[in-house]
Amino acid sequence: MLFHVRMDVRIPVDYDPQRADELKRIERERAQDLQRQGKWRHLWRIAGQYSNFSVFDVSDVQELHDIISTLPLFPFMDIEVAPLCRHPSSIHDDDR
Amino acid sequence: MLFHVRMDVRIPVDYDPQRADELKRIERERAQDLQRQGKWRHLWRIAGQYSNFSVFDVSDVQELHDIISTLPLFPFMDIEVAPLCRHPSSIHDDDR
Amino acid sequence: MLFHVRMDVRIPVDYDPQRADELKRIERERAQDLQRQGKWRHLWRIAGQYSNFSVFDVSDVQELHDIISTLPLFPFMDIEVAPLCRHPSSIHDDDR
Amino acid sequence: MLFHVRMDVRIPVDYDPQRADELKRIERERAQDLQRQGKWRHLWRIAGQYSNFSVFDVSDVQELHDIISTLPLFPFMDIEVAPLCRHPSSIHDDDR
Amino acid sequence: MLFHVRMDVRIPVDYDPQRADELKRIERERAQDLQRQGKWRHLWRIAGQYSNFSVFDVSDVQELHDIISTLPLFPFMDIEVAPLCRHPSSIHDDDR
Amino acid sequence: MLFHVRMDVRIPVDYDPQRADELKRIERERAQDLQRQGKWRHLWRIAGQYSNFSVFDVSDVQELHDIISTLPLFPFMDIEVAPLCRHPSSIHDDDR
Amino acid sequence: MLFHVRMDVRIPVDYDPQRADELKRIERERAQDLQRQGKWRHLWRIAGQYSNFSVFDVSDVQELHDIISTLPLFPFMDIEVAPLCRHPSSIHDDDR
Amino acid sequence: MLFHVRMDVRIPVDYDPQRADELKRIERERAQDLQRQGKWRHLWRIAGQYSNFSVFDVSDVQELHDIISTLPLFPFMDIEVAPLCRHPSSIHDDDR
Amino acid sequence: MLFHVRMDVRIPVDYDPQRADELKRIERERAQDLQRQGKWRHLWRIAGQYSNFSVFDVSDVQELHDIISTLPLFPFMDIEVAPLCRHPSSIHDDDR
Amino acid sequence: MLFHVRMDVRIPVDYDPQRADELKRIERERAQDLQRQGKWRHLWRIAGQYSNFSVFDVSDVQELHDIISTLPLFPFMDIEVAPLCRHPSSIHDDDR
Numbered sequence: 001m002l003f004h005v006r007m008d009v010r011i012p013v014d015y016d017p018q019r020a021d022e023l024k025r026i027e028r029e030r031a032q033d034l035q036r037q038g039k040w041r042h043l044w045r046i047a048g049q050y051s052n053f054s055v056f057d058v059s060d061v062q063e064l065h066d067i068i069s070t071l072p073l074f075p076f077m078d079i080e081v082a083p084l085c086r087h088p089s090s091i092h093d094d095d096r
Numbered sequence: 097m098l099f100h101v102r103m104d105v106r107i108p109v110d111y112d113p114q115r116a117d118e119l120k121r122i123e124r125e126r127a128q129d130l131q132r133q134g135k136w137r138h139l140w141r142i143a144g145q146y147s148n149f150s151v152f153d154v155s156d157v158q159e160l161h162d163i164i165s166t167l168p169l170f171p172f173m174d175i176e177v178a179p180l181c182r183h184p185s186s187i188h189d190d191d192r
Numbered sequence: 193m194l195f196h197v198r199m200d201v202r203i204p205v206d207y208d209p210q211r212a213d214e215l216k217r218i219e220r221e222r223a224q225d226l227q228r229q230g231k232w233r234h235l236w237r238i239a240g241q242y243s244n245f246s247v248f249d250v251s252d253v254q255e256l257h258d259i260i261s262t263l264p265l266f267p268f269m270d271i272e273v274a275p276l277c278r279h280p281s282s283i284h285d286d287d288r
Numbered sequence: 289m290l291f292h293v294r295m296d297v298r299i300p301v302d303y304d305p306q307r308a309d310e311l312k313r314i315e316r317e318r319a320q321d322l323q324r325q326g327k328w329r330h331l332w333r334i335a336g337q338y339s340n341f342s343v344f345d346v347s348d349v350q351e352l353h354d355i356i357s358t359l360p361l362f363p364f365m366d367i368e369v370a371p372l373c374r375h376p377s378s379i380h381d382d383d384r
Numbered sequence: 385m386l387f388h389v390r391m392d393v394r395i396p397v398d399y400d401p402q403r404a405d406e407l408k409r410i411e412r413e414r415a416q417d418l419q420r421q422g423k424w425r426h427l428w429r430i431a432g433q434y435s436n437f438s439v440f441d442v443s444d445v446q447e448l449h450d451i452i453s454t455l456p457l458f459p460f461m462d463i464e465v466a467p468l469c470r471h472p473s474s475i476h477d478d479d480r
Numbered sequence: 481m482l483f484h485v486r487m488d489v490r491i492p493v494d495y496d497p498q499r500a501d502e503l504k505r506i507e508r509e510r511a512q513d514l515q516r517q518g519k520w521r522h523l524w525r526i527a528g529q530y531s532n533f534s535v536f537d538v539s540d541v542q543e544l545h546d547i548i549s550t551l552p553l554f555p556f557m558d559i560e561v562a563p564l565c566r567h568p569s570s571i572h573d574d575d576r
Numbered sequence: 577m578l579f580h581v582r583m584d585v586r587i588p589v590d591y592d593p594q595r596a597d598e599l600k601r602i603e604r605e606r607a608q609d610l611q612r613q614g615k616w617r618h619l620w621r622i623a624g625q626y627s628n629f630s631v632f633d634v635s636d637v638q639e640l641h642d643i644i645s646t647l648p649l650f651p652f653m654d655i656e657v658a659p660l661c662r663h664p665s666s667i668h669d670d671d672r
Numbered sequence: 673m674l675f676h677v678r679m680d681v682r683i684p685v686d687y688d689p690q691r692a693d694e695l696k697r698i699e700r701e702r703a704q705d706l707q708r709q710g711k712w713r714h715l716w717r718i719a720g721q722y723s724n725f726s727v728f729d730v731s732d733v734q735e736l737h738d739i740i741s742t743l744p745l746f747p748f749m750d751i752e753v754a755p756l757c758r759h760p761s762s763i764h765d766d767d768r
Numbered sequence: 769m770l771f772h773v774r775m776d777v778r779i780p781v782d783y784d785p786q787r788a789d790e791l792k793r794i795e796r797e798r799a800q801d802l803q804r805q806g807k808w809r810h811l812w813r814i815a816g817q818y819s820n821f822s823v824f825d826v827s828d829v830q831e832l833h834d835i836i837s838t839l840p841l842f843p844f845m846d847i848e849v850a851p852l853c854r855h856p857s858s859i860h861d862d863d864r
Numbered sequence: 865m866l867f868h869v870r871m872d873v874r875i876p877v878d879y880d881p882q883r884a885d886e887l888k889r890i891e892r893e894r895a896q897d898l899q900r901q902g903k904w905r906h907l908w909r910i911a912g913q914y915s916n917f918s919v920f921d922v923s924d925v926q927e928l929h930d931i932i933s934t935l936p937l938f939p940f941m942d943i944e945v946a947p948l949c950r951h952p953s954s955i956h957d958d959d960r
Binding site for chain 9: 866906907916917947951954
């Protein structure tokens, strides 16, 4: 079950840099772990932005929410979620 | 070189259905041909919308524009393009 | 699996009223059939608007899209979809 | 009398976490109490967001306002209210 | 029970002027009848716009919707509805 | 001379509560005084919001601005002003 | 009594050019007549747009609405109105 | 060479009032000096807002930018600029 | 004197293709002539859009408006204009 | 490979002026260095705004992102990126 997610990170310019770095470090570990598990299928940087487009592959909506809402940078992010399904013109039965 | 594209199709409700069907048929062929060539890497339907999220893999911006602007449904579409690059937390060197 | 959907219907003022009535009649039958099946859990009119808020209960995203995109009024509607999950403060395990 | 409400919670990232936790704890109790009374009919988390869609069942507009404006997180929320009524295609006389 | 409503009328410039005049004539009669009944408490023109701000006084949400959705110009209008209640700084118990 | 005004109050969540209460107290006195003078004709709370819709009855634009811009909560408010005039379908010569 | 008005003219591309020219001719005469009367104090073209910024000097809101709503191009225009008053830093008592 | 400018001033509610007053005092002097030089042709308060509409008469774009960007309140303002030219229906050759 | 312009072309899908082609042909000639004169300094296609970013170099605002408003596709375009000046970090005295 | 970029700089009004000046100084050096290398082809100030329009000429999207995201003022900027290609009406094969 695929979901398209856009995340825009906004860290206040006067936020403590050490805490920010620590949050980013844990976020990276978390993201890489989820990628290795196959939950976070795609993760692209949007050029020129502190933002990403991602595709998540989860068993249900609850799992999607649990993943996103426990990311260390979640309180700093604007997030848009769109459920995806097979496009009738896709050549793949299952485009992950 | 990857580009993220959102396409929203808006066909007027009084548009000739036969011409619309013919345009959609050619569009599908064109989309599948481009997928087979590896140019149109991903093509997902956004659930509940006559819209898709796509990822194109092209040699340069000109090729991207030539592909999109010659799609049969191009005159009916609102299109948003975002250039993508590697995310520093990606576990892939090249996430296509 | 629950999805929240907002539908805004926009029928052009010069659209043939008989065709519109026929589409609305089939739409109503379709909507009632889906409610009886338990797929379309809630259907509320937004006061003062030709719009509704709905909650769909489907087995996956594909089913949601198939239902919405085959509604007779689909070509006349602006649609917003949001996936729902359990709220931690809900007193229900499963609020349908 | 039903009202559809969307609440988006925005707690500043530098807000005291203990005070935030205390506010959330009271908010949860309040929400559960109102659900038990049947005033807060539905409460769903919007996946990927610190937001909910809710349906309130109140005796009049004043009661709706009194409930929402005294929630502990009210000063942190963006709120949208839409009055609901029976949809002519609903199979329920009274869809709560 | 008071509701604040904004109505923006948009008649296509090529719409048959006689039909438009007939619709406006019936709309005016309807509006005046509802004012005399005390349902349509206030009706102001927004200067420079084909728009009005109105205050409706109805027994419930259903009545509000039935009134608005049966106005002859309803298919030509963009409508915004906001439920009103007593303002704590009002000097009136019941500001109609 | 009537003006429709919407005021949305946004007090930062970390603003000193005592100063806020004092400002609100003076604001209320000021609002009630202006109502008694007949300048602030209507004042309604928008349900679920820290917002109001108001109708002012002033001798000219300058008086409107002087009233609004000297309200104690003016620095905390987003304000929209629309000049009103008689609606041709109104049954009142002078709807105040 | 001054009002700032922005007018954006949108004539459909398939509108009969002769009727459009006739409307524009009458609009120009009307606009020039109102300027000579001192009611339409300023009239500037916004560069690159089929739009203008205007300043009207009228005796009350009703007169403003009567002028704007009877312009021949009124049905083709999007209009924004803002009431103006003396700026405390102006060197003029009465900046017309 | 005329430019239409809208300035919206937003001073944080916790900004030091003495510094704000000092900035406003210098801003006023600067604005009056530019008006006397004929550079700042019109300056109107938008009623109900901490905002103005202005018309500048400068020799080129650089001069416009130098004037605006050195205003003491520039860091607190949202600014919109539109270049103006003669309207074909104006009765003035040069409407300043 | 430089102006940055964005043009978005929207030709209705049922517009006569021969007339559209003729308009585009004249538009191209006009655009190339203006480029040769040095008035239209830059003309870029925005990838994936029927849109361009342009930089015009004109003697005054009136010339800019005369050029844009007489383009054959002007009635089909949404246009945004921004006056440009030298950036203090530019290494060019005059970046054309 | 050309990209059009808009940058809007927003430095909080209470940000330490010395740190801001230091960031601006390094930003200027960086920008001038990139201009000398031919990467930052155009850099224009948008009149009246703390904003610029820029054109970057880079070998790929990654280089674009690396340049923008390491600018000292990056955390203070809202950024929009649009990929550019040759316009069919351009008289240049390669408009840089």
